[in-house]
Amino acid sequence: MGLFRWVPLLLLLHQLCLQISSSSSGSVWMSSYPLERAKEPEFFEWMVGIRRRIHENPELGYEEFETAKLVMRELEDLGIRYEYPVAVTGVVGYVGTGKPPFVALRADMDALAMQESVEWEYKSKVPGKMHACGHDTHVAMLLGAAKILKERQEELPGTVVLLFQPAEEGGGGAKKVIEAGVLEKVEAIFGFHIASEIPIGVVASRPGAIMAGSGFFEAVISGKGGHAAIPQHTIDPILSASNVIVSLQHLVSREADPLDSQVVTVAKFQGGGAFNVIPDSVTIGGTFRAFSKESLLQLKQRIEEACDQGTSSRAEVQRHGDFLEKDRPLFPVTVNNKDLHEHFLNVAGDIVGLRNIRDQQPLMGAEDFAFFTEVLPAYYYFVGMKNETRGPMPPAHSPYFKVNEEALSYGAAMHASMAARYLIEARPSGSAAARGGHDEL
Numbered sequence: 545m546g547l548f549r550w551v552p553l554l555l556l557l558h559q560l561c562l563q564i565s566s567s568s569s570g571s572v573w574m575s576s577y578p579l580e581r582a583k584e585p586e587f588f589e590w591m592v593g594i595r596r597r598i599h600e601n602p603e604l605g606y607e608e609f610e611t612a613k614l615v616m617r618e619l620e621d622l623g624i625r626y627e628y629p630v631a632v633t634g635v636v637g638y639v640g641t642g643k644p645p646f647v648a649l650r651a652d653m654d655a656l657a658m659q660e661s662v663e664w665e666y667k668s669k670v671p672g673k674m675h676a677c678g679h680d681t682h683v684a685m686l687l688g689a690a691k692i693l694k695e696r697q698e699e700l701p702g703t704v705v706l707l708f709q710p711a712e713e714g715g716g717g718a719k720k721v722i723e724a725g726v727l728e729k730v731e732a733i734f735g736f737h738i739a740s741e742i743p744i745g746v747v748a749s750r751p752g753a754i755m756a757g758s759g760f761f762e763a764v765i766s767g768k769g770g771h772a773a774i775p776q777h778t779i780d781p782i783l784s785a786s787n788v789i790v791s792l793q794h795l796v797s798r799e800a801d802p803l804d805s806q807v808v809t810v811a812k813f814q815g816g817g818a819f820n821v822i823p824d825s826v827t828i829g830g831t832f833r834a835f836s837k838e839s840l841l842q843l844k845q846r847i848e849e850a851c852d853q854g855t856s857s858r859a860e861v862q863r864h865g866d867f868l869e870k871d872r873p874l875f876p877v878t879v880n881n882k883d884l885h886e887h888f889l890n891v892a893g894d895i896v897g898l899r900n901i902r903d904q905q906p907l908m909g910a911e912d913f914a915f916f917t918e919v920l921p922a923y924y925y926f927v928g929m930k931n932e933t934r935g936p937m938p939p940a941h942s943p944y945f946k947v948n949e950e951a952l953s954y955g956a957a958m959h960a961s962m963a964a965r966y967l968i969e970a971r972p973s974g975s976a977a978a979r980g981g982h983d984e985l
């Protein structure tokens with residue numbers, strides 16, 4: 545009997561507790577709230593609009609002037625302070641207290657030099673340029689995250705640095721961003737890529753190495769051209785180049801540890817233009833990939849040696865190796881910080897649910913996010929967008945590449961939550977402790 549008298553009081557207390565917990569900063573971020581917000585029709589349509597505008601006007605690395613202007617306009621609308629230009633065309637926004645601790649979110653902005661073959665309303669308007677890697681979605685998702693974070697700015701115990709980075713596709717924009725010094729006070733950085741082969745609503749990653757380190761090479765093999773019917777009076781660069789290519793095949797198949805994945809591919813072979821003329825020179829070029837810094841540097845050295853020593857029967861042939869590092873810097877291995885993997889699992893568990901988190905096998909593709917993983921604790925993951933009911937989704941860098949825009953909400957929510965929860969719960973005590981946590985290379 546007496547118990548019944550207590551029921552209203554208990555209910556009142558319960559309600560009070562709920563109110564207190566929902567107003568504390570942690571609870572909103574430790575829920576699926578960011579995803580629910582990003583899925584609201586008006587919010588979602590706003591991101592779709594941004595993505596389509598960028599898709600129609602693709603810009604190559606270090607030329608993202610209009611994309612940067614669009615980003616700045618949106619940041620102004622959101623009342624977010626920013627810096628521009630950073631690393632030529634980059635934009636860096638700041639949400640939160642404006643004071644330490646700082647955590648960064650990264651989106652790349654550049655398109656590819658290729659013609660779009662998808663016929664749709666928002667097809668690229670620029671001949672020969674296309675957002676075929678989905679960086680248009682990355683920009684829209686980071687702006688989405690900016691909006692979610694700004695709306696709950698007072699719940700952030702620190703500052704989120706929004707990094708809109710130029711030139712990911714081979715230009716090493718991340719390297720320039722680091723050189724610009726905007727990440728000096730940042731304790732951790734997060735980034736992701738949309739993935740055509742991962743289902744919508746699923747995210748995937750792994751601790752440690754996730755994307756290969758990569759480099760490019762080019763060698764000009766000079767001989768002495770002449771009549772194809774009188775080879776004894778020539779020095780045939782085509783034969784010498786072929787010998788070099790055969791010796792390059794030995795580097796992975798005979799010299800590398802079979803358990804240490806590596807690739808050397810000759811993708812370029814240019815020389816000659818007639819059936820009966822031996823050309824003066826041949827240019828060969830390609831790429832090499834590995835999952836550790838040692839293996840990558842070893843490959844680089846051995847490719848140089850193979851280009852210099854892979855002789856034909858005529859030793860006069862001259863080669864010169866050029867690793868194109870000025871325009872295409874060596875990309876390090878993308879190595880995910882192991883402590884941040886725990887953080888990713890916690891965040892993704894709340895946003896997409898534990899059963900929608902997948903282990904990602906390491907990929908031979910390279911990512912210039914790798915430069916960040918070399919200088920501060922960093923974490924990179926994939927956000928799925930495959931929806932089989934909508935037909936096949938061609939992979940990135942295909943002229944038929946298509947995006948499932950539903951992924952925008954997932955990306956925005958993951959970004960926002962990764963940053964907010966890092967500030968709230970995941971920082972190691974003493975930020976300096978986190979630095980240098982990736983010496984497994």
Ligand SMILES: [Zn+2]
Nearest residue numbers: 677713940941
């Ligand atoms: Zn790409």
Ligand SMILES: [Zn+2]
Nearest residue numbers: 677678679737
């Ligand atoms: Zn990409």
